[in-house]
Amino acid sequence: GEDVEQSLFLSVREGDSSVINCTYTDSSSTYLYWYKQEPGAGLQLLTYIFSNMDMKQDQRLTVLLNKKDKHLSLRIADTQTGDSAIYFCAEPPYSSASKIIFGSGTRLSIRP
Amino acid sequence: DTGVSQNPRHKITKRGQNVTFRCDPISEHNRLYWYRQTLGQGPEFLTYFQNEAQLEKSRLLSDRFSAERPKGSFSTLEIQRTEQGDSAMYLCASSARLAQKGPDTQYFGPGTRLTVL
Numbered sequence: 001g002e003d004v005e006q007s008l009f010l011s012v013r014e015g016d017s018s019v020i021n022c023t024y025t026d027s028s029s030t031y032l033y034w035y036k037q038e039p040g041a042g043l044q045l046l047t048y049i050f051s052n053m054d055m056k057q058d059q060r061l062t063v064l065l066n067k068k069d070k071h072l073s074l075r076i077a078d079t080q081t082g083d084s085a086i087y088f089c090a091e092p093p094y095s096s097a098s099k100i101i102f103g104s105g106t107r108l109s110i111r112p
Numbered sequence: 113d114t115g116v117s118q119n120p121r122h123k124i125t126k127r128g129q130n131v132t133f134r135c136d137p138i139s140e141h142n143r144l145y146w147y148r149q150t151l152g153q154g155p156e157f158l159t160y161f162q163n164e165a166q167l168e169k170s171r172l173l174s175d176r177f178s179a180e181r182p183k184g185s186f187s188t189l190e191i192q193r194t195e196q197g198d199s200a201m202y203l204c205a206s207s208a209r210l211a212q213k214g215p216d217t218q219y220f221g222p223g224t225r226l227t228v229l
Contacts, residue, residue: 004154031215042116042203043155043220080207086152092215098145098168099217 137206
């Protein structure tokens with residue numbers, strides 16, 4: 001079946017790195033996504049990784065993909081208070097040309 | 113603002129009433145999606161349009177739900193005989209399949225929060 005799983009909460013100290021983990025089931029997805037949702041705001045695409053890559057870096061964001069274990073992670077370096085949000089891992093399943101399957105989201109909170 | 117817009121932002125209704133939401137996609141986008149998000153969950157796919165054609169519907173979209181995109185631009189989502197279980201955030205997204213490398217990125221609107229009393 002199509003399923004994406006994430007831990008629900010993560011708390012880190014300001015300035016530390018945050019690592020948000022995700023596991024997925026559809027190994028034929030071409031891309032995997034990370035979306036960010038801030039309170040009262042819509043979903044924003046943060047970054048994506050092509051399934052034939054194992055790492056992608058974009059400024060403070062690093063995405064790691066382990067296809068063998070179907071594990072995706074998002075690392076945020078030097079976490080700031082503005083990074084407080086819910087982060088969703090997502091994949092477009094092979095069975096559909098349109099929809100995206102989202103995880104339940106990881107709420108990232110920043111401690112001073 | 114050229115992003116995806118949704119109206120209304122909030123809707124409170126009594127059980128049994130009908131409600132209609134509107135989504136205006138990014139103007140050059142030919143694909144439009146509806147999702148539903150309940151508290152503590154990620155968005156769940158409801159339906160998808162390419163231009164005016166509704167090409168995919170989720171099993172979540174019961175007979176009380178209907179979506180249209182008559183001219184291939186804005187879309188409406190109607191819920192008839194609302195139930196308390198329909199209370200959720202309804203999200204709209206749009207995308208454009210261009211000749212490009214990279215994914216068919218879906219851009220989301222701010223959502224319509226529905227509360228059924």
